[in-house]
Amino acid sequence: MQPEEPRKEVMSRSTIIAIAVIVIILVVGGSLLMSRNNSKSTTTSTTSTPTAEDNSQSTDIATASPTPATSSAAITTATPATTSQTIAYTDSGFSPKSISVDNGTTVTFVNQSSRSMWVASNPHPTHTDYPGFDELAGVASGQSYSFTFTKTGTWGYHNHLRTGDTGTIIVK
DSSP: OOOOOOOOOOOOHHHHHHHHHHHHHHHHHHHHHHHHHHHSEEEEOOOOOOOHHHHTTTOOOOOSOOOOOOTTSOOOBOOOOSOEEEEEEETTEEESSEEEEOTTOEEEEEEOSSSOBOEEESSTTTOOSSTTOBOOSOBOTTEEEEEEOOBOEEEEEEETTEEEEEEEEEEO
């Protein structure tokens, strides 16, 4: 009787195809994440703190506490206009806490606090109420983050690094 020769394992064609598909998915997913990170706008800014007087012409400051947006909010998209608003982030939180803007408005969040700021849509920690409205990283004092709102609705947001600091953007 002869001893058995060891069996050589050969990858099947279906195993090779499965590995190739996984590699393609990882490459495409990585590319999408990198392009998303490259498309966010984080710039250094030396903007002064906006006052209620600065915002009185083009924003409505809500006096009630903000309520989180719900997933049943009506969403429509439109071509962005060329308007802008500024919200300061201070050691006391966002100022103003609530603004009303036209569809297509770019809102710039300026960090004037002594800590980092990471602006993101509600709810925490998933940021899914307004996909894409997520700074994706904290920025230091003196830096800013800008986002253009192209969906109508009421959008709650927060500082991901200090979740008690919240605000609301109402897009008309």
